[in-house]
Amino acid sequence: MTIGELLKDYRIKQGKNQREFIAGIVSQSYYSKVEKEIHRITADDLLEILNHNGIPVKEFFEKLEIDPNQWQIDKINKLMEEITKASYSEQAIDQIRKIREKVKKLDLNPELKEEALLIIDGFIELEKDDPETFDEKLRTKLKEKIFMMPEYNTHKLSLYANFIDLYDFDSNLQIIRQINKVLERKPIERQEEILFAIVLNVLGQAVKEKKYDKTDEIINLINQIKVIPEFFFYREMLTFYEELITYHFDKKQEHIRKCKLILESCEWGGMQVYGEEMKKFFDEYKDQ
Known part of the structure; x- marks a missing residue:
């Protein structure tokens, strides 16, 4: 309880x-x-x-049903926050590998340590760009790990948000539908923030896979969330994807202009590495 x-x-x-x-x-x-x-x-x-x-x-x-390993879980969660921050840096893989070494040295429950190392290896894996270098066994293991978690809680959905690319767009669309049904019955902590992260990652995937006609459903889902200052960046990136997707239908340059302004704001706001990655994404997919 x-x-x-x-x-x-x-x-x-x-x-x-x-x-x-x-x-x-x-x-x-x-x-x-x-x-x-x-x-x-x-x-x-x-x-x-x-x-x-x-x-x-x-x-x-x-x-109370208190997990005796809670202090260890809290320690791992803090390291995961470090990994998320490291993902936006220029030396992402090197920093994540250093965090992995920290985890290896921690005195943790063996199962918790194994899970933490698996997740960290997943972050490193997703930094790869060349499909020929993908570790398919690791990717399958991660998908099974996420799938086998018993319920849609904050931890599971945060994990899923980071590993969206393990699934194709159509699979993610089905998963989001299921998540939405569950959260309508049982809300979770940080629900809106995590949903924003999930939807933004899936929209990026939709652009890559040219599934523009299937994006209305998830955009409408996230548009129901009230925008507060903490969600401003998410809302701005949602607008970026909305404009980019609309451009593929009507080819109006006004959408491109707005996309460029949003990407420039990433640099102005101090998120230069993220902005550069998104600019590469934009340049590669805007005319496809």
């Missing part, structure tokens, strides 16, 4: 509504998402809620 589920269980047993249960300690809208496992609650707020409702702290935590 998770923290959100257990809090809800105690609340219902006490016959309280959410407002009574939290007593102003956190906002009701925030707490509602805690029960749904969309938001995490801080330790201080959790203890205050437990004390307010007379719930013994020891009893509460004994009922």
Whole structure:
């Protein structure tokens, strides 16, 4: 049982509504998402809620399904964040390999270490451009790893977002449809951010595979997400793909002009390496 589920269980047993249960300690809208496992609650707020409702702290935590390897998982997640940042650098592969060496030296659960190394090898693999150098066994192993994960949680979808290119466009379109159905029933933490990443990567694939007529569905899906400052870059890149895809239908130069402005903004915003990669992509595929 998770923290959100257990809090809800105690609340219902006490016959309280959410407002009574939290007593102003956190906002009701925030707490509602805690029960749904969309938001995490801080330790201080959790203890205050437990004390307010007379719930013994020891009893509460004994009922939780806490993964004894959580500290190791947190450490691996931080290293994965380093890898994501390294992917945007000029020396991406060298930096990722250094992170791999860090993981090899960590005192981790063997299964966790094996999984972490597999994922890191996947990042290195996806930096390859020549199909003749692809490690097909590794790619198959990664696809199986993602497929075998039991549910669409934040970790699984983040992993999938990074390894979109292991699947072709049509397969990804089917996966996105399935993901959308699941998330409608059970939202997850960082859902909007991860969906943006997935859709942008799949749109890039659609351009490469000339599947322009199949992109409306996923563009409409992501257009439903409210744009907040944190998502501005994602929204800007979505516009880039929308303009590029529309250009392939009507050939109006206005779309090309907008694409170029967006790519220039990457350089102005300090994302020079990413901007250069996207410019190469643009130059290669704009007239295909």
